[in-house]
Amino acid sequence: MEKRNQIVLAGNPNSGKTTVFNALTGARQHVGNYPGVTVEKIVGSFKSGDLNITLTDLPGTYSLTANSPEELIARNVIINEKPELVVNIIDASNLERNLFLTLQFMELGVPLILVLNMIDNARDRGIEIDAERLARLFGARVVCTVGNRSEGINELKKVIGEVVREKERHSVNKVNYSDELEIPIRKAAKILTDNKLVPEGYDAEWLAIKLLEKDNEITGLLSALPGSGEALKAIDDIIGKLENDVNEPSEIIVTEHRYGFIAGTCREVVSSTLQKRRDISEAADSVLTHRVFGIPLFLGLMYLVFYLTFTVGDPFMGWIEQGVEWLGVFVSSWWPEGSASPLRSLLVEGVIAGVGGVLVFLPNIAFLFFAIAILEDTGYMARVAFIMDRLMNKIGLHGKSFIPMLIGFGCSVPAIMATRTLNLRRDRMTTMLVVPLMSCGARIPIYALIIPAFFPKKWEAAIMFSIYITGIAVAVLTAKLLRSTLFRGENEPFVLELPPYRIPTLKSICIHMWSRTSVYLHKAGTLLLGASVVLWALSNYPKKETxxxxxxxxxxxxxxxxxxxxxxxxxxxxxxxxxxxxxLSYTCTGRIGHVIAPALKPMGFDWRVGTALIGAFPAKELFVSQMGIVFALGELDEENPVALRAELPKHYNGLQAYCIMIFCLLSAPCIATFAAARRESNSWFWAFFQMFGLTALAYIVTTLVYQFGILFM
Amino acid sequence: MTARKYNSPVLSLNSAPAGAELVVLNAFGGCEFQRKIAALGIYPGEKLEVVEHGNCGGLILKVKGSRLAMGQGMCEKIKVKVVQ
Structure with a gap:
């Protein structure tokens, strides 16, 4: 096998790490998880000259102390997997804070390349960085890039190749702190070395620094070693003496020295030419995060997004509809007119109608993801988390819970994965359990089928909005209930960096949109295809002869x-x-539908809706294809399921239609969500709890809506 | 030690005036909390500025050239003084 060189990409959140990663590796990426934990591991590859480089994107972190799973992983990858090189992405306009992480890579002594990313931003803000001098001070090559315009990427590839080839010539300088800290570090390191307490792969001085920082992970690791008691006690004395001398906790002393070192470096390499001025981001924030206007502005923006989702998607939907229709007719023509061939029925009524009926709504979903990607890539999402923090706090959730919930409007699966940013289990579990109440993209086909069929054009957006609001309201109440019963306790403190607003590139938005849309398409190709066939069989057999x-x-x-x-x-x-x-009543689905029909009556559903709801269990959007199958069978002339919109109002009234949407919104999440919840909560109990709990909730709410509604009909 | 240099009252971050230059005195909370905010640039002796107070005891502050949004609970734990 050809040799692959393993290198990693590291940096602060918002340093443009992902952009550089995409620019380096293009589409050659693979997304997985770090073993045992739910932190995403993205691996890509590229060539530098004749070298094949495998690049792992480490999670974005501010530090390498074990403050969060991400930080622990970032550092364990470096210690255990020994990458040949760490490419450290640095936001050039924010050098000081970014170098805090860089310094910790230097403490680890790994070969390093510093990438001053977004260098154009820094220059615009009047920050000039002497890259050569920085390189000499740190003993690492420095490359300037503008990730979103791919500037400097070829240079970076070349430098990576050079450093990988001539590793011995590129060792980073050792960080020397002033004696106040350096002496205790050396003393502690010597104690560790003398007592053979330096595990394979670790460096004594680095371990000493971590002990001074009171890093739980390293303290635990060392105290588990035989004969460590005495030595650790001696080190504790050193720490105690240091704290006494400086009159501050040792972890703060370490931080101060690091920033001191950085401040010294910055004085040497940074020259500021412009006077500090209030930048555009600040001006924008004074409006967008305004204490009064912030939330109304956000709600207005969301309304616009959903309004556009429908209007922009419409023509594309028409084309796909025609395509599906044409394909159905085309496949039908393989058989003679009026043929009762089961294969024809399977292909046309099962596969094409089932999958096609769902694909029709792809433009809507893609547009929604597109809009969410814009909000994320401009940096607005972080502001949303902030302005919503108080509200979220009131219902017992964290400001950061808001981002998974917003992604939940696209698809619950990435949303549940996004709950990883929440550190406390009670915050995380509560968010995870209510995320499916955010109306996901898979429910859009249901609304897009029902709303135009039952409600006048000018009401469409308002009805849609009311469904979303219902979901949010139920989520709020559920979260509050969960936090005051099963997940009691204080909230995690909220702190989040607000990156400067950026104009996102079309490419990055498309990558974002595609990574989520492809989940939906993948589902259409596998789960939906299989389910359509099964559902077709269930609603065709056994056949009634007499x-x-x-x-x-x-x-x-x-x-x-x-x-x-x-x-x-x-x-x-x-x-x-x-x-x-x-x-149809004689077939399997019909029979099940009839059996559960009495239970569905309080919600205003008949056996056909019941049948479709059973069908919607693996994935919400199957409701549409299942209705299509049920009603296509119910027609004398073989109609395309697209004509379902015309057919439905003959059987149901507006209230029933609304109740169908409410039930689909609130009831058990799809199989994929169930699997995600089980994986992320690491518990079957909570996954089942979510499934049954939400279904019961849906039943109660829908019954209330229907029973209340018929009073006015 | 940092505290003595500035002759103004000790404030919680959430009661500090927006726009003024502030210096961090200390942060109450475990060493994990201290390390966490230190990595973001908030540690004793560091200067920062409250850009604006949010709708709810939360605020936006500027530290080390980046802006952070912070919730009420956290602001209460961070003690500062106005630099005169």
């Missing part, structure tokens, strides 16, 4: 009667429908 009434005879009688032609036609149609209904 009917209770002589339908053919009745039809013939009408045909021969002297009624007007129009009346004849409608009577024949009615009998035809009755026949199909009888046939």
């Amino acid at each position: 009917f209770e009434r002589d339908y053919a005879g009745e039809m013939a009688k009408i045909e021969q009667s002297r009624l007007p032609a129009a009346e004849k036609k409608s009577l024949i149609r009615k009998i035809g429908n009755e026949k199909t209904a009888e046939a």
